[in-house]
Amino acid sequence: MMNFEKLSKIYFSPSGTTEKIVNEVAKNFNMNRENYDLLSFDESKTFTDELVIIGIPVFDGRIPKLACKRLSKIKGTDTKAIVVLNYGNINYGDALLELVELLKENDFHIVGVATTVSQHSQFNEVGSNRPDASDMERINEFSRKVIEKLNSNTQNEIFVSGYKPFPDYKTPDFSVLCDENLCIECMDCVYTCPEEAISELTPTETNLDDCTRCTTCINVCPENARSFGGDTYQSELENAISNSLERNEVEFFL
Ligand SMILES: Cc1cc2nc3c(=O)[nH]c(=O)nc-3n(C[C@H](O)[C@H](O)[C@H](O)COP(=O)(O)O)c2cc1C
Ligand code: SF4
Ligand code: SF4
Known part of the structure; x- marks a missing residue:
């Protein structure tokens, strides 16, 4: 594989599932690691000679406003990045386009994107106990494909779909x-x-x-x-359950 000085894991993970998936991807790489937890890391930094894994959850079809603000201060120099967008089995809306565009603007060279599914952190009855063993298998399959791509030095640009302008940020009533x-x-x-x-x-x-x-x-x-x-929590929970009756699977963009 290309020579990387180290592996930097950058993630925003209030309930821990995004971090867990980033760690699963990272296990496939035998390199020194560094962690940047965007719940607390709020500095400007440029990543150069390393491979980075960036994991962000979906909040109401967007990337969380605070994660976006903190990610905006993180730059690459054509730095190779593996991207994980993690959501709670409802949908990822336009967050995929938003995240990929932001990272490209910040000069990251995206080598692979996975959309992954975890237990919904607001409604634990949705996507319960995910990521499960089958998710982890898919996540490791994704990691192996990224490694193959890095080894063969394939240079393609990854495009994903989504609509702009992005919807307004929402905060639930509950x-x-x-x-x-x-x-x-x-x-x-x-x-x-x-x-x-x-x-x-x-x-x-x-x-x-x-x-x-x-x-x-x-x-x-x-x-x-x-x-x-609070008043609306039960009805929002019922909505979330009815919007997530089918199991969504991990998807790759390579
Ligand atoms: C404020 C908020 C909004 C969310 N919006 C969505 C959504 O639009 N679609 C979805 O499928 N999951 C949604 N989720 C669920 C999270 O994306 C999912 O549980 C993810 O695994 C959380 O990552 P974490 O465990 O790293 O915090 C939302 C969760 C929160 C807290
Ligand atoms: S749920 Fe609200 S109060 Fe709790 S950590 Fe998040 S922003 Fe703060
Ligand atoms: S609610 Fe109370 S016990 Fe729980 S973390 Fe906050 S201060 Fe600690």
């Missing part, structure tokens, strides 16, 4: 709740919320105007005190 009886005021949610929507003074409350319902705090809370709820 809430993030916190059970005061369970909260031990450890402040983990306060320090990991990427939108600074939880204050140290009242960690059981969430500023719903700033909150994007990203799931980070729910996943980080050691007491399982935080959850989605």
Whole structure:
């Protein structure tokens, strides 16, 4: 394979499935690794002599606004990139085009894109327990195809479909709740919320105007005190279930 100094994993993964898939792809490459977790990494950086894997989830048919902002500061120099777009078995909307365009603009040379399916982080009944063993097999098949491509030094440009202008960002009407009886005021949610929507003074409350319902705090809370709820949650859950009756599979673009 071409000589790469190292493998850099760049991901935004509030509930951990995107990171898990990026790690599965990375296992196929025997190189030193570095991690850039966009939930906290907010710096300008240029990646040059390395191979990068970039993993981003779909939020309402777009790439998450904050991930987009942080990715915009990350540049390549015709740097080879493997791209994972991860979604919750409903659809990935125009996020695929949005992500691929952004990375091309930032001078990454995309060698392969996989759209992968994971448990829906807002509605765990959708895509439950994915990625499963069959997803992981497909993800490893994708990785092997990317390696073949890198070995043969194939130089093609990858095109994906989507519509522009991209739809507006949406925030659901449902809430993030916190059970005061369970909260031990450890402040983990306060320090990991990427939108600074939880204050140290009242960690059981969430500023719903700033909150994007990203799931980070729910996943980080050691007491399982935080959850989605509120008036519209049940009806949104039912909509999500009825929009995802069929199992979507991992797709490759090479
Ligand atoms: C705010 C938000 C919006 C989402 N919108 C979509 C969507 O439009 N389509 C979809 O299939 N999944 C959607 N999902 C599900 C996530 O894309 C999916 O669960 C993904 O695995 C989350 O990645 P993570 O585990 O790395 O956080 C959404 C999740 C969140 C939190
Ligand atoms: S408060 Fe909202 S934005 Fe902050 S981590 Fe929780 S879900 Fe994400
Ligand atoms: S992470 Fe959980 S226990 Fe810790 S302050 Fe937040 S809600 Fe309370």
